[in-house]
Amino acid sequence: MVLHPAKLFVYALAFRFSSGRGRCFSPGFKALSGWYASRVQQWLFDRAAAKWWRAYLERD
């Protein structure tokens, strides 16, 4: 039910390469890049882990 947006992007390419109408369920390249950037950001700046370290190191 929850599809990876890159998959949808690839599926929509089949329409782009044939009928020329591939926008309907394509996430759009810009939006897809934005999504990937956010995911990488989430992975690099692990807020949950940072929270844990902060609590772990704080003085009572």
Place this chain on the structure above:
Amino acid sequence: MPEKLILRDWQKIRTWLEPRIQAGEIRLISLDIFDTLLARCVEPPEIVQHAVCRAVGKKVGIAPSLVWQARQQAEQTLRVEAVAAGFDHECRYIDLLPRWMENLFQEQDQALGHFMCQTELSLEDASLHVKPDARVFMDWVREQGVKMVAVSDMYLNRDLLSELLGRKGLLHYFEHVYVSADYQEGKYSGRLYRRMLQRQLVTAGQVVHIGDNPVSDRRMACKEGIQGVWLYEKKELRRRERLALSARMSQRGSIWVGRHFFETVQTRIHQDDSLNPRNFFFRYGRDVLGPAFSVFMQGLQERLQRQQQQGQSVEKLLFVARDGFLFERMYRDLEEQLPAEYVYLSRKVITAASVADGLSHEQAVVAFYNPKQQGLESVCKVYGLPEAELQPLAKDHGFADFTAPIHNWQDTRLHNFLRDHKVQAIVRRVGGKHRDLLQRYLQQIGFFAHKRVALVDIGWNGTVQKFLKQAFGKRADFPVLHGYYFAFVPKLYADFGDNNVCEGIVHDSRRGNACERIPAEFEEIFEQGARSYEATTIGYRDCEGRIEPVLKPDSAPDRLAELRCNASVARMQEGILCHWQHYQAVQRLTGYSSQQLLPYVHGVLERAVVYPTREETRELTRLVHTEDFGHDHVLELGKRALGLGDLLRPRKVLQHMRVAAWRYALLDKIPTGLPNFACRMMYLHTVEK
């Protein structure tokens, strides 16, 4: 000062607590509620408040943004007033409600206040679920004989929060519920802990508080001498981050709206039942057909409401057998309903009645659309005509073999046969009988008693609607007919006549959007998913003045095959209804329209039809499909899958693909999705752009 405790799950908390409880050191366990015991399926939590504003706005006819502004304004004022009075910056719902109404209408309305309050509660209820591990933990604490209290920083007052906890089946665990809104004192200042200790008559050292916030649930509790435990559930935090990203992306529109919506639905489904059911058909119904049928039902409801607003309200909804069966069950779950009925109509009975005035060439060739057509025998089967009586007459016109397929539709023999007065006399006599019974059945269900009637069906050509108009359209009381189809592909007929409107909600070929045509590429699976367990209607009989449908006998070969598949269809429908239940809740929370969700649903269907998994191909090709156009044919959904060796015989491959009901299943044995992608492109090149 209590020790610094950061524990990752409820089991670890239990392990830490067990020896201390046994040693009698702990007399009271205090629990945070939100994100500790209860988790949300939406992120950020403001989505719930926005949903309340939408519901209030809809009820009173004010833009939701204004309702939201009025609420924010009231909340801010109350927080400032609380701080000025020496309390924590808390806002009480009991104070917020009158202030909010005053900002909106400059007056108080008790009934509206009650509506607002109940909407808030029911939407909070829809967005929350009890974490299964938390419930197990609380059961264990109760067994140990230790008292529990709930302590929460929340704007809902104790009564409202208790009602919410009651709805979630948690209230009975607690001795008392302490809410910041009641005292205008929060956990973050430590005041709420002090009040709790005072009221419970325990010392801080005898209490353990567990919560998800490192500051208010651990640090502040520890400052008051209470052993605070920070419940650090990494998986849960990640899930919330993912949902928040999804919500942000949804503002870009396109498929992101649908992705946010269905991610929320999936979260809710998993939260409700974290077990992944083993039955394939249940999962397929829930995860593939569920989204498609649910968005169709929402689209139907939106169209009916629009018509109501335009003063052209549909008076009765008729769910057409057999594929309207599931839609009628889904419709019954909706809050606003019109009179609706499941009706026993089929292509077979309608076409039989439509020849009461004779059989035209246009009508006769309808039988030849079936790839397995058998010439005049098919015509007789489609229109319920007596083969024995027509066979000798056909011979006179040169049809030596009554069952020989007719590929040239302009065959002179066919024209002559149809012009024959004797043929038409037989057709009119038999058609007249069929029409009389059908007319009486329609009268019985009140078809002619309403000005506007809607037919709801899966699709595809609108045969029932077309022939109903053809058979009875001359009656003065024939209603304005609206046909709402899951997918509408009018290949057989173009003209449906006046006051006879058809619309495909998920797919309508007249819109010319190639991306939405996916249901038409594997129609059979949608029909299987929606169909009734009963046999198709082949006629009617008069039972002491009441017209009853005559169903195809269970001994018919196609019916026998169908009966064998009924259990799988039933599991599939259970899955669809499970999805529908969660879909409605999430729709109330997000407020998305069917139009916003459709692009993503088309993507889900594209994945399922064009790029099926091995398991999907294996299980779905076991189903058999029957058609109710007079024949006893059974359509196997899967044929032999193609292997790499078949690529050396491209002509044979093309032939296979042309006749296959599900052509992409043939590529099952070829690894990767590349052949599917290539096949999809080739196919799209061949169809009309």
